[in-house]
Amino acid sequence: MKLVIGHLYPRLMNMYADRGNVICLAQRCRWRGIDVEVRNIHPGPLSDAADLDMLLVGGGQDREQLLASQDLVETKGHVLRDALGDGLVALAVCGGYQLFGEYYRDHTGVELRGIGVLPAYTIHPGEGSQRCIGNVVTMWHEEKLVGFENHGGRTYLNDPAAALATVASGFGNNGKDRTEGARWRNVYGTYLHGSLLPKNPAFADHLILQALQRRFGVPSLPPLDDTLEAAAHDRALKLAGA
Amino acid sequence: MSYEKVDVSRVRFAHLRRILAILAAKAAGAASRRLQRGGGTALPGLVAEHVAPTLLGFLLDQVPGGTIFVTGTNGKTTTAALLRNILANGDRSVLHNATGSNLTRGVLSMLLLHTTWRGELGLAPASMAVLELDEAAIVQALRQHWPSCILVTNLFRDQLDRYGEVQTIAAGLRTAFSHLDSGTALILNGDDPLVASLGDSYSGPVHYFGLDDPGMARDDIELAADSHYCPHDATPLTYARAYYGHLGDYACEQCGWQRPEREVRATEVALEGFAGAEFTVSLPAASQRVHLRVPGLYNVYNALAAAAAAGHFGATSESIAQGLDDTNPAFGRAEVIEVGGRRAWLLLIKNPVGANQVLRLLATEDEPLHVLVLLQDRAADGHDVSWIWDVDFERLASASVIAGGRRAEDMTVRLKYAGAEPSAVSQEIASAFDRALADVPSGGTLYVLATYTGMLEMRRVWSKRGLVRRYWEDQT
Ligand SMILES: [Zn+2]
Numbered sequence: 280m281k282l283v284i285g286h287l288y289p290r291l292m293n294m295y296a297d298r299g300n301v302i303c304l305a306q307r308c309r310w311r312g313i314d315v316e317v318r319n320i321h322p323g324p325l326s327d328a329a330d331l332d333m334l335l336v337g338g339g340q341d342r343e344q345l346l347a348s349q350d351l352v353e354t355k356g357h358v359l360r361d362a363l364g365d366g367l368v369a370l371a372v373c374g375g376y377q378l379f380g381e382y383y384r385d386h387t388g389v390e391l392r393g394i395g396v397l398p399a400y401t402i403h404p405g406e407g408s409q410r411c412i413g414n415v416v417t418m419w420h421e422e423k424l425v426g427f428e429n430h431g432g433r434t435y436l437n438d439p440a441a442a443l444a445t446v447a448s449g450f451g452n453n454g455k456d457r458t459e460g461a462r463w464r465n466v467y468g469t470y471l472h473g474s475l476l477p478k479n480p481a482f483a484d485h486l487i488l489q490a491l492q493r494r495f496g497v498p499s500l501p502p503l504d505d506t507l508e509a510a511a512h513d514r515a516l517k518l519a520g521a
Numbered sequence: 522m523s524y525e526k527v528d529v530s531r532v533r534f535a536h537l538r539r540i541l542a543i544l545a546a547k548a549a550g551a552a553s554r555r556l557q558r559g560g561g562t563a564l565p566g567l568v569a570e571h572v573a574p575t576l577l578g579f580l581l582d583q584v585p586g587g588t589i590f591v592t593g594t595n596g597k598t599t600t601a602a603l604l605r606n607i608l609a610n611g612d613r614s615v616l617h618n619a620t621g622s623n624l625t626r627g628v629l630s631m632l633l634l635h636t637t638w639r640g641e642l643g644l645a646p647a648s649m650a651v652l653e654l655d656e657a658a659i660v661q662a663l664r665q666h667w668p669s670c671i672l673v674t675n676l677f678r679d680q681l682d683r684y685g686e687v688q689t690i691a692a693g694l695r696t697a698f699s700h701l702d703s704g705t706a707l708i709l710n711g712d713d714p715l716v717a718s719l720g721d722s723y724s725g726p727v728h729y730f731g732l733d734d735p736g737m738a739r740d741d742i743e744l745a746a747d748s749h750y751c752p753h754d755a756t757p758l759t760y761a762r763a764y765y766g767h768l769g770d771y772a773c774e775q776c777g778w779q780r781p782e783r784e785v786r787a788t789e790v791a792l793e794g795f796a797g798a799e800f801t802v803s804l805p806a807a808s809q810r811v812h813l814r815v816p817g818l819y820n821v822y823n824a825l826a827a828a829a830a831a832g833h834f835g836a837t838s839e840s841i842a843q844g845l846d847d848t849n850p851a852f853g854r855a856e857v858i859e860v861g862g863r864r865a866w867l868l869l870i871k872n873p874v875g876a877n878q879v880l881r882l883l884a885t886e887d888e889p890l891h892v893l894v895l896l897q898d899r900a901a902d903g904h905d906v907s908w909i910w911d912v913d914f915e916r917l918a919s920a921s922v923i924a925g926g927r928r929a930e931d932m933t934v935r936l937k938y939a940g941a942e943p944s945a946v947s948q949e950i951a952s953a954f955d956r957a958l959a960d961v962p963s964g965g966t967l968y969v970l971a972t973y974t975g976m977l978e979m980r981r982v983w984s985k986r987g988l989v990r991r992y993w994e995d996q997t
Contacts, residue, residue, distance in 0.1 A: 294681065299910025306938050340686045342755055412682050413904070427905045429682055474910045477934050507937050511930040
């Protein structure tokens, strides 16, 4: 068994060390005897995404995010939309999350188009507005997710039921409606980095299992010893005061 | 806020205010030293700044031989220490904020140690000041004082929750520099595209420094590199050679912008692990083989920066070589202690590019590695510890590693995913150190990699045990 993980824009969108999510998924597969190929996907044409099992994209600086947005919408848009519609498992964090939504309106009012797979849009409330920075804890079903957020834009969902999780402590999508992240099919968008997956192994395994189910019909995953991960998770909970 | 320079002499009641500020600051400094509080070095400056906000400019304007501000993401402390040692010779004294308190209050605290209660610095005729300021503090300081020279070491991604994006920092520096007159020279890292671009539209003199050694080049540009785009049209830069991070020989194929001519260059670099480095420094007038006691390629860059600034003040190649060779590692940057028949190195890590350089240095050691990583998340470290996932800790996969500090658990997970088997976790730094040292065989070496406050705490533990001097005693 082998999974192919596509790391979208590893150079452009690498601001919050979201590489950690790729490392985490790859290791958790290898520790279970599943082969992994990590494929870096840079700007430029993408002929086919059918052999990808997972797609990850992180956050970038303003200038990089602009370049990524152009490439995503104009060059790769239809190929990725087809693959994601077909059940490709994807995790988009921070700036990547914003680009997977409908649009991002920056602090000057200029709109950056997204590929619109997530029912979300993002508005930066303007220069001088407070950034959403700090430790964050959310409820995802029965699980607590922990991470760190650092974003100026506020994200709003067209349908509140599309939220990934509910904020327990921190800002989340917009600091108002207590939603965090968004989900459509197997596509997950979130503001949590830290990196997200190493400290939230249950969520990491959820993504792996979805990819295995889609490709190989695998029903479950053998457990791993997550003592160290659990300790880091608990420490993050304590720091967030949750 | 205005970037106009404040004319300190015209502030009403300024003189009385200054005297009050100095008296209050000196009292605070004395009390702080009596209490032996670790954070004492910045307190007098903090008090003085509050009472007389333009005191810093008033004092710096009195320095007769010239003032130098040193800024950048990595290497400020070491560069300032090297430069101070080159410039200080004979009768010339050089004021220097040696212990890494690089905010305006830290500089002011140091200056106050030399100030009479009337506000007179009273320095010998040729005396100079070499001042380390972080990327935000330098913008504040430039509102009060225009230095003879500003040195920028490099700009890398650093604690994002504290400093913001690297592009934003560069933009802030560019604006602050545009208000200077041509009496201020810029000394810039020509191999760093973002730093080099600060000289593009500058009206005063600009001197660039950089490396010329194919043997030091990497095959790839690290993923952690973060500004390898043309500052003019955002086209990805093409690298003929990359050294580390985004430092190298670059050009933009779109607009033709490229690495500038560098007056001060290092060639034939020989790295000697923790023993230091040897290289040839080429200055416009002469070349000189020099030895450096601080290790790693990143310190060769720091030495070049110091050489370029010293050259601007007319230092000869011999005095540059002498000053570089005389400099021991600065506060918490590759300091070494002897403890119980073993050695412990203390190495500051605070962002991906800097940490990767330290790991590359460790990789040159032959013996099995014993490493303690102290990860903290206080304000001075950055609250966000994500950056550890951008560091190639995979290099420690076969080392014996222990994690400590407030975020020891995060570090342990990082090490586990890097393929290492981290053995113990302690948030408490003294006990993490004892535990790590116990694993080191007699005659062996422990490498302590620490974020900023982890470094301070480790040093405090050592000073309590009499292994290093208390850091306010280093303040000369
Ligand atoms: Zn260009």
